[in-house]
Amino acid sequence: MADVHFIDLADELLRRYPNLSIGREYNEHEKCYWQCQRAQGWRCTCSCQARNHAGGSWMDPWNVLAEDNSIIDRVTWTWMAVELKTPEAH
Template identity: 35%
Template sequence: MPYKLGNRAWLHGALGEFIRPHWNRTVTPGRWEIAKPHLRVLIEALARRFGEVDVYLEFSTTEQCHEKCQTAGGDDCTCSCRGEQHGGGTYWTEWRMVGEGVLIGPVGRVERHYIVRSEDVCR
């Protein structure tokens, strides 16, 4: 969502008056940044407003993922698998099981891209 008059007010209406959305102009293109707990609510509100929204999530990794990630529920994943194994996700050929419940894989940063449409959002 671009930076323009009224969008900060819309964000407050969608997420509450106490959030502090920040417009990061140091990246190209610029982007709104919010606290992680507001992400799902914001994505759903944007999908309802615009019909669909592109979501880009960035994950960093240190090289290990644990079995607790694979059996996790909910949306929040802070594991180094970068969400690839979260909740039993698809197996990535670059990850190998070593030891008891530990996966190892590449180190670095990866970006995941999702498209969320208004019909995918519970009303």
């Protein structure tokens, strides 16, 4: 999936389903630099997995239930099971 749609799609899915398992590709050898720590969004392939972006505020709506990492074809993926902190009134 194109990462530009990542947050929108995650939000939409979390409106329909109670939990969501999110897998993101990242590079565990890529150091987290100031560019990353100053970034506001969620786009990141570095080892911080975008947790340093805006202090991780893009994850604020979510409760993280579980986390795991896996390696598929020598690409490292990080997995998060999340739920919305408060159900949205739609």
